[in-house]
Amino acid sequence: MKKTKLIMVGILIICLQSCCPFLADCENNDDDFPIDPSFSQYEPVLLDRNDFENSVSLKEPISISTSGKIYSKDNLLFINEVHKGFHIYDNTDPTSPTPLKFLEAPGSTDLAIRDNMIYINQATDLIAVEYNNANGITLTKRVINVFPELRSPDGFLPFDIPENNVVIGWTLSN
Template sequence: MIKPTYKVAYLLMLLLLNSCIWGTVDDDNNPPFEVQQQYEAVTISRTEFENSTELLPAEPILETGKIYVKDDYLFINQPNKGFHIFDNSNPSNPFNMSYLKVLGSSDLSVKNNILYINNATDLIAVKPDFTNNTIEITKRIVNTFPELASPNNCCYNNTADNEVIINWTLIE
């Protein structure tokens, strides 16, 4: 019969061996730490921000986000910059007709021909008139959304009350 003190010693040895077997990490595939990319906030004054939304001539698409379809129109988001607007009345040949500059944007919804867009921290309602190539911001609800987070969610920016984060840039 095994003495009780030896039972405790055997149990401790089994636990230690178990942690050695199941807790191993392959150091070749998992470096001890990863260098996290650093980002810097791009900010503008609230006054400039609130006057920055505009309908511009068509631009080439540089980066894409979400895509929306409403009637004969396609809205393709360029993250944190705006929306490329296509006439999709001929789906085999969509026509890039204009660009809606909306800083800090990533999402859009359409109801009764009004575009509801996140404009960084604000929610705006935009009434487009594509025949006359104009828009009207019919409503702005300030600070509806939280500040734009950095792409890796690591950075916090102490933004002044009169400033808005519209994007983040990678620090090289």
């Protein structure tokens, strides 16, 4: 009976070794989940909520500086300009795509297309945009605060963000 209790206590101690808070020599592994923004090398780029909601527009093509995901639909090619918007190319000739427009959507990181509707992850919001090369774009729907706030490139969350502001990107601080 004593042997069984001793074995059970030994197994319990081995199982509890993975429970960090209960052990004295436990290492603090907060590097996996950075929270304190004072250690971040980046500062958030903010946009007022009203300006943010009115920021989606169609502009003349610009050159690609920081490309993200690429999406192809029919003869169109969409290339994400990280946190800025999407380059739209005519991809009729894949050997030489022709730039058509730039879909400005600050804070954007991804898109999906179904029929003629473009769904964009714009910072914290999900927006639906109808694109017509001849008539431009129409913002048909915005669902606010669907996505978590953008993390800094070194993994930190924004801190002390004023009310009615949205993080649309990050800049390297000096």
